[in-house]
Amino acid sequence: MNPTGRFQKRTLFLIAYLVFAILPIYWMVNMSFKTNNEILSSFTFWPQDFTWDNYRTIFTDPSWYSGYINSLIYVAINTVISVTVALPAAYAFSRYRFLGDKHVFFWLLTNRMTPPAVFLLPFFQLYTTLGLMDTHWAVALAHLVFNVPLAVWILEGFMSGVPREIDETAYIDGYSFPRFFLTIFLPLIKAGVGVAAFFCFMFSWVELLLARTLTSVNAKPIVATMTRTVSASGMDWAVLAAAGVLTIVPGAIVIWFVRHYIAKGFAMGRV
Amino acid sequence: MNDELKPVNQKAWLLVLPVFVCVAFSAILPLMTVVNYSVQDIISPERRVFVGTEWFAMVMRDEELHGALLRQLGFSMAVLAVEIPLGILLALSMPAQGWKASAVLVIVALSLLIPWNVVGTIWQIYGRTDIGLLGAALQWLGFDYNYTGDATDAWLTVLVMDVWHWTPLVALLCYAGLRSIPDAYYQAARIDGASKFAVFRYIQLPKLRGVLMIAVLLRFMDSFMIYTEPFVLTGGGPGNATTFLSQYLTQKAVGQFDLGPAAAFSLIYFLIILLLCFILYNWMQRVGTTPKEGGQ
Numbered sequence: 001m002n003p004t005g006r007f008q009k010r011t012l013f014l015i016a017y018l019v020f021a022i023l024p025i026y027w028m029v030n031m032s033f034k035t036n037n038e039i040l041s042s043f044t045f046w047p048q049d050f051t052w053d054n055y056r057t058i059f060t061d062p063s064w065y066s067g068y069i070n071s072l073i074y075v076a077i078n079t080v081i082s083v084t085v086a087l088p089a090a091y092a093f094s095r096y097r098f099l100g101d102k103h104v105f106f107w108l109l110t111n112r113m114t115p116p117a118v119f120l121l122p123f124f125q126l127y128t129t130l131g132l133m134d135t136h137w138a139v140a141l142a143h144l145v146f147n148v149p150l151a152v153w154i155l156e157g158f159m160s161g162v163p164r165e166i167d168e169t170a171y172i173d174g175y176s177f178p179r180f181f182l183t184i185f186l187p188l189i190k191a192g193v194g195v196a197a198f199f200c201f202m203f204s205w206v207e208l209l210l211a212r213t214l215t216s217v218n219a220k221p222i223v224a225t226m227t228r229t230v231s232a233s234g235m236d237w238a239v240l241a242a243a244g245v246l247t248i249v250p251g252a253i254v255i256w257f258v259r260h261y262i263a264k265g266f267a268m269g270r271v
Numbered sequence: 272m273n274d275e276l277k278p279v280n281q282k283a284w285l286l287v288l289p290v291f292v293c294v295a296f297s298a299i300l301p302l303m304t305v306v307n308y309s310v311q312d313i314i315s316p317e318r319r320v321f322v323g324t325e326w327f328a329m330v331m332r333d334e335e336l337h338g339a340l341l342r343q344l345g346f347s348m349a350v351l352a353v354e355i356p357l358g359i360l361l362a363l364s365m366p367a368q369g370w371k372a373s374a375v376l377v378i379v380a381l382s383l384l385i386p387w388n389v390v391g392t393i394w395q396i397y398g399r400t401d402i403g404l405l406g407a408a409l410q411w412l413g414f415d416y417n418y419t420g421d422a423t424d425a426w427l428t429v430l431v432m433d434v435w436h437w438t439p440l441v442a443l444l445c446y447a448g449l450r451s452i453p454d455a456y457y458q459a460a461r462i463d464g465a466s467k468f469a470v471f472r473y474i475q476l477p478k479l480r481g482v483l484m485i486a487v488l489l490r491f492m493d494s495f496m497i498y499t500e501p502f503v504l505t506g507g508g509p510g511n512a513t514t515f516l517s518q519y520l521t522q523k524a525v526g527q528f529d530l531g532p533a534a535a536f537s538l539i540y541f542l543i544i545l546l547l548c549f550i551l552y553n554w555m556q557r558v559g560t561t562p563k564e565g566g567q
Binding site: 023025085092095096098114122126157192199202208 | 277278279280281282283284286287289290291293294296297298300301302304305357360361363364365372373375376377378379380381382383384385386387388389392393394396397401402403404405407435439440443444446447450451481482485488489492493495496498499516517520521530534537540541544545548549552
């Protein structure tokens with residue numbers, strides 16, 4: 001065994017991957033500080049004609065920055081609902097057997113298997129009937145289709161890692177279910193909650209098709225605003241790049257907050 | 272989910288009920304609508320004719336659909352073959368603690384947070400030989416690279432883009448899984464003088480089974496439904512080299528605005544994904560448990 005050699009190989013691999021991961025993003029950041037003319041006319045490693053104009057456009061134009069606010073609102077609603085309803089369900093799946101448990105568990109995931117395009121028209125009709133069109137709730141509820149099953153699956157995996165003896169001891173000590181769940185069990189699966197919340201945030205944040213179809217003005221998400229520059233006659237690459245850079249920011253903040261939950265893991269059990 | 276020692280408790284349904292209501296509201300109702308469309312010829316909102324399984328028969332015989340399905344299967348298999356091992360390797364290489372761990376986590380996760388249409392747009396520029404870093408670099412190295420004209424280049428670009436975009440999902444899941452393996456296991460392995468590979472094969476891999484199952488299924492079904500990125504990057508071309516199922520479906524549904532056949536297509540599409548996921552799921556459950564029983 002040669003631990004140093006092994007370590008170095010892994011570090012090299014990691015660095016190589018990080019370069020691969022960061023380069024396209026660097027190119028986008030690079031573009032966001034250029035003028036459209038420079039982007040399309042020459043190949044430059046960094047902006048020759050450095051400009052903040054693209055960011056200024058986004059921060060001063062309400063049709064741009066309100067997109068970010070709308071997206072954040074429905075993503076937050078969706079993440080909170082997804083994780084909240086998934087927690088008890090995942091607990092039930094990981095701890096008990098009941099009628100149809102395995103079928104329901106797999107059925108949940110099948111809801112992720114339908115191409116979103118299939119749901120466009122039915123959703124449109126459903127939310128129009130309910131009067132929810134062009135509200136944050138419409139998008140938040142629609143995104144539950146793929147986020148709730150995901151949250152249940154991830155949380156179930158983490159909960160199965162916690163030994164059942166912990167539940168039993170707590171009940172013998174006279175804890176009620178809600179008190180046990182909130183004060184003992186939840187801290188044990190922090191990592192799982194962090195991962196589940198991050199994935200719910202992520203999938204809801206980047207989804208385009210449903211979000212665009214269910215909104216028009218009041219709740220128009222940033223992903224839909226961005227398609228506007230694509231469909232315009234001349235493509236505004238620079239502003240699009242700046243908007244792209246800004247869409248990464250909220251997610252980066254979220255992962256910064258949940259990073260400890262992901263990295264720390266917990267002291268027992270299996271995943 | 273495969274632990275038979277769990278107590279039977281029908282009241283557990285009460286805990287599942289909120290999830291059931293949420294998903295049923297936003298999945299079963301729309302799905303029923305699609306089933307409804309698939310057996311009718313909708314000439315106008317007022318004039319509908321029941322046609323039975325005619326659309327299904329028509330879709331099944333569609334030669335172009337067979338082509339798209341084969342391309343899709345090839346693409347999804349390639350995605351799994353690259354992203355799963357790469358994701359595991361990446362998770363094993365990521366530092367376990369300290370500021371480095373935080374920094375690496377954030378960098379790795381970045382690509383996941385970019386909206387899908389923007390991913391396609393970035394790569395559209397990134398791959399161009401005149402103004403994009405990747406295209407220019409490849410040309411400088413002497414490759415005759417042109418993703419808009421050459422079918423192989425286009426296919427590979429879509430694959431590399433997907434690897435760049437989605438490997439972090441596998442890596443993050445595995446990373447969280449690895450972090451939850453107790454130190455006691457590693458100490459026991461050290462005392463036994465186990466090699467790095469033995470530690471991976473008999474400790475880490477079995478412990479990752481749960482998260483890997485999620486990762487494989489997610490990557491499989493999501494890559495099977497890939498739409499936005501190739502649509503923006505290549506528009507399905509050149510020719511139909513990167514026209515995958517979802518794109519073909521959208522061409523049918525939106526381009527020709529034929530609700531009946533599009534609905535029938537959707538249902539067949541859904542059933543294909545369902546069947547393949549079911550096979551994968553059962554296979555992974557068996558593969559995961561056999562060595563475990565042998566080892567204990």
